[in-house]
Amino acid sequence: MxxxxxxxxxxxxxxxxxxxxxxxxxxxxxxxxxxxxxxxxxxxxxxxxxxxxxxxxxxxxxxxxxxxxxxxxxxxxxxxxxxxxxxxxxxxxxxxxxxxxxxxxxxxxxxxxxxxxxxxxxxxxxxxxxxxxSFDEVKDDLTRLAIETSHPLWLVKRLVKQYGYDEAKQICMTNLEPPQVTVRVNRTKATIEEAIELLKEEGIDAIRGHLSNDALIIQKGNVTHTNAFQDGVITIQDESSMLVARALSPKEGMNVLDCCAAPGGKSTHLAEQMNDQGRVVALDLHDHKVNLINQLSKRLELKSVEGRAMDARLASQSFEKATFDAILVDAPCSGLGVIRRKPDIKWTKSVKDIEGIQKIQKEILTAVVPLLKTGGRFVYSTCTIDRTENEEMVQWFLENNKDFELDVSLNERLPQHISEKAVFGEGSLTILPHHFNTDGFFITALIKR
Incomplete structure (x- = not known):
C-alpha cells in the first residue's frame, strides 16, 4: 500500500x-x-x-x-x-x-x-x-480582531470586556505564536548549571528560563531523546505552571494534598521542593491518569508522591479533617491560557462550558477545605485567564469560608522581576501569554486562620 x-x-x-x-x-x-x-x-x-x-x-x-x-x-x-x-x-x-x-x-x-x-x-x-x-474591509473593531487573530467572536468580546481592547489584542496575537519548549530541572538530582552542561553534551542548547528559577528554555534539539530526560534530571513543564509549587512552598516532612494532579508535573515539583522528604498525595479521577503520575514520579526517582484514583469532591470520605499541612487545587478549567498549545480549545469551548466548569470548581473547593490544618496554606490555580474562573471564584470562596484569608506574602515566594509585567493582586497572580511568552495562568494563595 x-x-x-x-x-x-x-x-x-x-x-x-x-x-x-x-x-x-x-x-x-x-x-x-x-x-x-x-x-x-x-x-x-x-x-x-x-x-x-x-x-x-x-x-x-x-x-x-x-x-x-x-x-x-x-x-x-x-x-x-x-x-x-x-x-x-x-x-x-x-x-x-x-x-x-x-x-x-x-x-x-x-x-x-x-x-x-x-x-x-x-x-x-x-x-x-x-x-x-484586507482586514480593513471589516468595519466593526471586535469582528475585525476576531477574524484577524482567528478567535471566535464571543471569546474576543469576553477578553475585551475583562482586559480592555489593547490587552485583548495582545493576548489573541500571542495565541497565534508557537509555544517555546521549557523544562524543569529536578533539584534533587542537579543544579541549573549542571543540567545545562548535561544537555550541552547531548547537543541540546538550553538557557535559563525568564520566569521560574527551576526552568530552562530549550533553543535547539529534542530533549525527550536525551539521557538527562530519561534519567529524570529534567521534565517538560511550562514556566508559569512551575510557579504553582513555589506559591505553595511546602517544607520537608509536610503532608501535602494535590487534588487534580495528572499528569503529575506539579505534584512532582512539590516533592522536589520538599527534597523528597514528606508526602504528596496526588489525586486524579481516572486510573490511566494516575498511572501517568506514577510513571513520572518513577522517572524522576521521587518516593514521596503517592498517586490515587479519586474524585477530589469525595476526598473527605477517605481523609480525616485537618490531615494536610498544605493543599493545592489546580482546578479543571476552560484552558483559555493554553490556546497556543491546544488551538482547538478556542473552537470547542463556549460560555456554557465556562459556567459548567465553575460548578465543578466550587464543588472541589468546598469538599477539600476541611482537610487543611489550621495555619495551613491553600493554593488555587488555573491555566485559564477568564476572570469568572479566577478572581470571581476566589471572591466566592472567601465569602463562603470565613476562616480563610488571602496570603499577602505570595509575591515574596516568587521571583521579584515578575511584577514588572504580570499582575499581582492581594495574594494572587495573573500571567497573560504575552507577559513572558508562557501559558496564561492564575495563582492565588490563602491561609486557614
Missing part, C-alpha cells in the same frame, strides 16, 4: 479534529506513532495541522471571495484541503506555491472527481495570482 504524503496525513488529522472534536495534540501524537513518518517530516506535519487549526477563521476569510458557491456548500474534506493549502501558501515559505497547488489537486483527484480537482486547482491558482483581501 502506498504511504500517504504529509499533506494527506494532515488532511486526515484535521478532518478528525473538525468532525469528532478530537484534541489536536493527542491525535497528532497518535498519528505520528502510527504513520511511521521520517522525523524530518514530523515538524512540517505539526506545523500544517496546528497552523491550520490556529488560523482557521482567517483562512476562511481569505478563501471566501474565491469560492462562488460559498464554503458551507463544500464537502468537509474539500474545505479543509483548501484551508491547509492556503495556510502553507500564506504562512510557510519552505515549499513553493506551485508544489502546494499540485499536491492539493492530486489529493482532490484521488478523493473526489474531475470537477472537484478542477475547482481546487482554480481556487488555489487564483489565490496565487491575486492579492489577499
Amino acid at each position: 502506498k504511504q500517504k504524503t504529509i499533506r494527506e496525513v494532515a488532511l486526515d488529522v484535521l478532518l478528525q479534529i473538525e468532525k469528532n472534536q478530537a484534541y489536536s495534540n493527542l491525535l497528532l501524537n497518535q498519528t505520528v506513532k502510527k504513520a511511521n513518518l521520517d522525523p524530518r517530516d514530523v515538524g512540517l506535519l505539526t506545523e500544517i495541522v496546528y497552523g491550520t487549526v490556529q488560523r482557521r477563521d482567517t483562512l476562511d476569510y481569505y478563501l471566501e471571495p474565491f469560492i462562488k458557491r460559498g464554503k458551507k456548500k463544500l464537502d468537509d474534506w474539500v474545505r479543509v484541503l483548501l484551508r491547509l493549502s492556503i495556510y502553507q501558501m500564506v504562512y510557510l515559505d519552505r515549499v513553493p506555491d506551485r508544489a502546494i497547488v499540485h499536491e492539493a489537486v492530486t489529493i482532490a483527484k484521488q478523493r473526489g472527481h474531475q470537477g472537484i480537482s478542477g475547482m481546487v486547482n482554480g481556487v488555489l491558482r487564483n489565490v496565487r495570482r491575486q492579492e489577499l483581501r
Whole structure:
C-alpha cells in the first residue's frame, strides 16, 4: 500500500479534529506513532495541522471571495484541503506555491472527481495570482480582531470586556505564536548549571528560563531523546505552571494534598521542593491518569508522591479533617491560557462550558477545605485567564469560608522581576501569554486562620 504524503496525513488529522472534536495534540501524537513518518517530516506535519487549526477563521476569510458557491456548500474534506493549502501558501515559505497547488489537486483527484480537482486547482491558482483581501474591509473593531487573530467572536468580546481592547489584542496575537519548549530541572538530582552542561553534551542548547528559577528554555534539539530526560534530571513543564509549587512552598516532612494532579508535573515539583522528604498525595479521577503520575514520579526517582484514583469532591470520605499541612487545587478549567498549545480549545469551548466548569470548581473547593490544618496554606490555580474562573471564584470562596484569608506574602515566594509585567493582586497572580511568552495562568494563595 502506498504511504500517504504529509499533506494527506494532515488532511486526515484535521478532518478528525473538525468532525469528532478530537484534541489536536493527542491525535497528532497518535498519528505520528502510527504513520511511521521520517522525523524530518514530523515538524512540517505539526506545523500544517496546528497552523491550520490556529488560523482557521482567517483562512476562511481569505478563501471566501474565491469560492462562488460559498464554503458551507463544500464537502468537509474539500474545505479543509483548501484551508491547509492556503495556510502553507500564506504562512510557510519552505515549499513553493506551485508544489502546494499540485499536491492539493492530486489529493482532490484521488478523493473526489474531475470537477472537484478542477475547482481546487482554480481556487488555489487564483489565490496565487491575486492579492489577499484586507482586514480593513471589516468595519466593526471586535469582528475585525476576531477574524484577524482567528478567535471566535464571543471569546474576543469576553477578553475585551475583562482586559480592555489593547490587552485583548495582545493576548489573541500571542495565541497565534508557537509555544517555546521549557523544562524543569529536578533539584534533587542537579543544579541549573549542571543540567545545562548535561544537555550541552547531548547537543541540546538550553538557557535559563525568564520566569521560574527551576526552568530552562530549550533553543535547539529534542530533549525527550536525551539521557538527562530519561534519567529524570529534567521534565517538560511550562514556566508559569512551575510557579504553582513555589506559591505553595511546602517544607520537608509536610503532608501535602494535590487534588487534580495528572499528569503529575506539579505534584512532582512539590516533592522536589520538599527534597523528597514528606508526602504528596496526588489525586486524579481516572486510573490511566494516575498511572501517568506514577510513571513520572518513577522517572524522576521521587518516593514521596503517592498517586490515587479519586474524585477530589469525595476526598473527605477517605481523609480525616485537618490531615494536610498544605493543599493545592489546580482546578479543571476552560484552558483559555493554553490556546497556543491546544488551538482547538478556542473552537470547542463556549460560555456554557465556562459556567459548567465553575460548578465543578466550587464543588472541589468546598469538599477539600476541611482537610487543611489550621495555619495551613491553600493554593488555587488555573491555566485559564477568564476572570469568572479566577478572581470571581476566589471572591466566592472567601465569602463562603470565613476562616480563610488571602496570603499577602505570595509575591515574596516568587521571583521579584515578575511584577514588572504580570499582575499581582492581594495574594494572587495573573500571567497573560504575552507577559513572558508562557501559558496564561492564575495563582492565588490563602491561609486557614
